[in-house]
Amino acid sequence: MKALIVDDDLALSDIVSFTLRREHFEVCVAHDGLNALEVWERENPDLVILDWNLPKLNGLEVCRRIRANSEVPILILSARDEEDDIVTGLKEGADDYIVKPFSPRQLVARIQAVLRRSKNPNPVPERLTVGELVLDPLRSEVYVEGNLLAHLTRHENQLLQTLMLNKDMVLSTDVLIDYVWGQGGGDRFMLKQLVYRLRKKIEKAPSAAFQLETIPAVGYSLITVRKSKPETKK
Numbered sequence: 001m002k003a004l005i006v007d008d009d010l011a012l013s014d015i016v017s018f019t020l021r022r023e024h025f026e027v028c029v030a031h032d033g034l035n036a037l038e039v040w041e042r043e044n045p046d047l048v049i050l051d052w053n054l055p056k057l058n059g060l061e062v063c064r065r066i067r068a069n070s071e072v073p074i075l076i077l078s079a080r081d082e083e084d085d086i087v088t089g090l091k092e093g094a095d096d097y098i099v100k101p102f103s104p105r106q107l108v109a110r111i112q113a114v115l116r117r118s119k120n121p122n123p124v125p126e127r128l129t130v131g132e133l134v135l136d137p138l139r140s141e142v143y144v145e146g147n148l149l150a151h152l153t154r155h156e157n158q159l160l161q162t163l164m165l166n167k168d169m170v171l172s173t174d175v176l177i178d179y180v181w182g183q184g185g186g187d188r189f190m191l192k193q194l195v196y197r198l199r200k201k202i203e204k205a206p207s208a209a210f211q212l213e214t215i216p217a218v219g220y221s222l223i224t225v226r227k228s229k230p231e232t233k234k
Contacts, residue, residue, distance in 0.1 A: 001115075002026040004045040006036040006062065007077065008054055012100075016049060016077075019104040020111075033057025040066060047111065052078035052089070060092055067093030071140075071154040073114045077102070090193045093153060117185040118154065128164040131224050133202070133210050135160055142202055150201035155180055155194055160202070163212070163222035172219040195220055 003025045007013040010031070017027045028043045030036040033054040040048065048066060052059040063074055076089045079100045089097045095114045098107065128135045134143040140152040142160070152160065162171065162179040171179075177186040180194065199212045211223045 001047070002028065002043060002045040003047040003049060003111075004028050004030065004036070004040055004043060005049045006030045006033075006054065006059065007049075007051040008032060009051070015104070016107065019107060020049075023108055023111075031055075033059065033062045036062050037065060040070075040072075045072065047115065048072055048074045049111075050074060050076050050094075052076055052080055052085075060089065063089070063094055064092050067153065071118075073118045075110065075114060087193065090190060091197065095155075113185055117181045128161060130164050130167045130222060131210055133164070135164060137161055149204060152198070152201065156198045156201070159194055159198055160222075163220065167222050168224055170215050170219055170221045174219075176219060 001024075003020050005013055005016050005020070005027060006029075007016070008031045013029055013031065017029060020027050025047075028039055028045060030039045031054075034056045036050070036054070037057070048063075050059045050063055054062065059076060059078070063076065066072065066074060073095045074093065075096045075098060076094045077098050077100060078085065078089070080086075081099045086097045086099075095117070096110050098110055126136075126138070128137065132145050135141075135157075136143070137157055140154070140157045142149045142152060158180045159176065162176060173188055173191060177188070177191055180186060180191070195212065195214070202210075202212065213221045213223050215221060
């Protein structure tokens with residue numbers, strides 16, 4: 001398994017590289033954002049460990065560009081420990097966010113958790129349909145009225161599958177976390193951010209007869225909305 005480590009702190013980069021090699025990873029390294037994208041395209045790693053503050057192109061933009069084209073697990077390492085920074089990193093597609101300083105044991109445990117969550121043992125249905133909403137799980141694409149609406153990330157895909165298979169039912173937060181990340185993975189904050197990103201994508205169609213509802217203190221539900229028929233003149 002191959003990991004790409006991106007950090008302009010050479011000493012820390014060496015420590016992370018040593019830690020991962022000890023865990024039997026093949027390691028490739030980049031020290032700025034532009035080089036990180038070049039190495040990622042060339043090496044096609046199974047995991048990206050990414051610092052936020054990078055020269056030439058910051059880590060958040062690197063994360064955004066990788067996530068637009070790949071489902072590779074991404075961990076952001078950063079000294080930024082404010083809640084808004086963590087929220088931003090997860091919104092941009094990171095699978096986890098680790099605040100510096102951290103121990104090698106913590107890093108290895110978080111990597112193992114992310115890789116475990118990235119493996120989806122459940123069979124994938126060919127297509128799911130709720131009203132005019134159609135999900136192609138294999139392509140991670142959503143259609144409305146036959147038109148491509150959005151491309152989904154792996155976790156967005158898993159969440160929407162779960163909601164569509166249980167349409168008009170309220171699913172608890174804990175149940176959704178287990179479905180999307182598996183037992184021991186994910187948390188309520190990560191689910192909230194995932195729902196936010198999915199909602200922005202699937203509710204772009206103004207005529208869509210469905211809504212992703214938040215049920216306060218309970219969970220979420222994909223609600224089918226009956227469109228009112230135009231009144232006929234007597």
